[in-house]
Amino acid sequence: MKKKMRVMTEKPLNAETPIESLRTWTTDNRVFFKRNQGQIMQRPVKLSAWNLIIEGLVKRNLKLSIEDIRSMPKVEVANTLECSGNSRSLLKEKASGNPWTIGGVGNAIWGGIWLKDLLKMVDLKHNAKHVSFEGLDKPLGSAGIRFIRSIPLEKAISSTILAYEMNGEPLPLKHGYPLRALALGWTGANCVKWLHKITVLDRPYEGFFMDKVYRVFQKGEDPRSGEVVKDIMVKSIITEPINGDNLLAGTVAIRGAAYAGEAGISKVEVSVDGGQTWIAARLTGIEETYAWRHWEYLWDAQKQGDYTIMSRATDARGRRQPENADWNVLGYGNNGICEHAIQLNIV
Ligand SMILES: Nc1nc2c(c(=O)[nH]1)N[C@H]1C(S)=C(S)[C@@H](COP(=O)(O)O)O[C@H]1N2
Ligand SMILES: [Mo]
Numbered sequence: 001m002k003k004k005m006r007v008m009t010e011k012p013l014n015a016e017t018p019i020e021s022l023r024t025w026t027t028d029n030r031v032f033f034k035r036n037q038g039q040i041m042q043r044p045v046k047l048s049a050w051n052l053i054i055e056g057l058v059k060r061n062l063k064l065s066i067e068d069i070r071s072m073p074k075v076e077v078a079n080t081l082e083c084s085g086n087s088r089s090l091l092k093e094k095a096s097g098n099p100w101t102i103g104g105v106g107n108a109i110w111g112g113i114w115l116k117d118l119l120k121m122v123d124l125k126h127n128a129k130h131v132s133f134e135g136l137d138k139p140l141g142s143a144g145i146r147f148i149r150s151i152p153l154e155k156a157i158s159s160t161i162l163a164y165e166m167n168g169e170p171l172p173l174k175h176g177y178p179l180r181a182l183a184l185g186w187t188g189a190n191c192v193k194w195l196h197k198i199t200v201l202d203r204p205y206e207g208f209f210m211d212k213v214y215r216v217f218q219k220g221e222d223p224r225s226g227e228v229v230k231d232i233m234v235k236s237i238i239t240e241p242i243n244g245d246n247l248l249a250g251t252v253a254i255r256g257a258a259y260a261g262e263a264g265i266s267k268v269e270v271s272v273d274g275g276q277t278w279i280a281a282r283l284t285g286i287e288e289t290y291a292w293r294h295w296e297y298l299w300d301a302q303k304q305g306d307y308t309i310m311s312r313a314t315d316a317r318g319r320r321q322p323e324n325a326d327w328n329v330l331g332y333g334n335n336g337i338c339e340h341a342i343q344l345n346i347v
Helices: 066-070 115-122 153-159
Strands: 006-009 014-016 052-056 062-064 075-082 105-114 130-135 148-152 160-166 180-183 195-201 235-240 250-259 265-271 282-284 293-301 305-315 342-346
Touching (some): 062 066, 062 115, 066 160, 075 160, 105 115, 115 153, 115 160, 115 195, 148 153, 153 160, 235 305, 250 265, 265 293
Antiparallel strands (some): 006 014, 052 062, 075 105, 105 160, 130 148, 130 195, 160 180, 235 250, 250 293, 265 305, 282 293, 305 342
16 A cells, blocks of 8 residues: 655645655655645646746846747756755754654656756856746745745756656646756755746845745844755665564664765665664665665664664765754754664564
8 A cells, every 4th residue: 555645734735755655766756745835826837828037147038938948958867855844853852844754855857957058048147146946836824925046056057957857757736847946966945846937146035935944043043144055964764664663583674765965875874772883784776966875784683672773874075974963943954863763673
């Protein structure tokens, strides 16, 4: 039986991927986590009435139809998308926001175009520094604030795509049909769905979704003083067995996924004694720059009892997961080893 998504809120729709569905290298579109600030349109936009507009610090404004975009050189890239607030509910101290466990992440093969190809067409002005994306989703709440986010031009040129396909299917309505931005290796908030306008700016976009949220700050601090969430930090999750399982003594397969945004994974280690000793896990499956790496450790569990199982990942730049996450008011970036430990009972 296929497990269902865990819905945290219906309006807006916020739902996480069931743990079982994190075990395949690509995550099924139907159970891929869904994170929304606004109201998803009921029906997909009519493609004949849809355009992508590019304006701002450009020498030529551009208005493209979906056919224009599809006729450009196509890129297909595997990219693991994670919500900045993923694992928030596992923090030792409560933080406000959707109570994600580990399912605010998924890996997909995205088909689309390189943003740099579009930026070449418009001819950037010399003071172009940031690129903002605006979504078509209707804001919820009386303030009526649209979802607009910007990324630095450097990221826009080096490794950002505009995707119209997800795992070989047209981009599903809930994931931004017909087009979304994907800043590869960066957290979900940088990947605007239902994209319809790109504006080139000389500074980061100023607005609610840039200045009040998606920033790392402490109690009493002005959100604006905090760093904007960007690349995904090195992290590993255990997807098998499930926390709290009772298992027979013998070989226990401990499996999971590890990811580090723009960096690859060089090592995953597992501890079955609460972090005292660590053993290298085997990296399995496909290795792609922006995609997670699956891993496995076959544990010979001989003695009955309660065990604390942990995993820790090291990325290709030598950065390792911290013992505990750096707490912040909005609970972003929980990649703590201890927070992601699971308990098993061997019977
Ligand atoms: N237009 C628009 N884009 C958006 C959002 C949104 O609310 N509106 N949410 C962002 C956040 S916070 C995340 S984590 C990802 C989630 O993408 P998914 O729902 O396709 O998994 O979309 C991002 N893009
Ligand atoms: Mo997010």
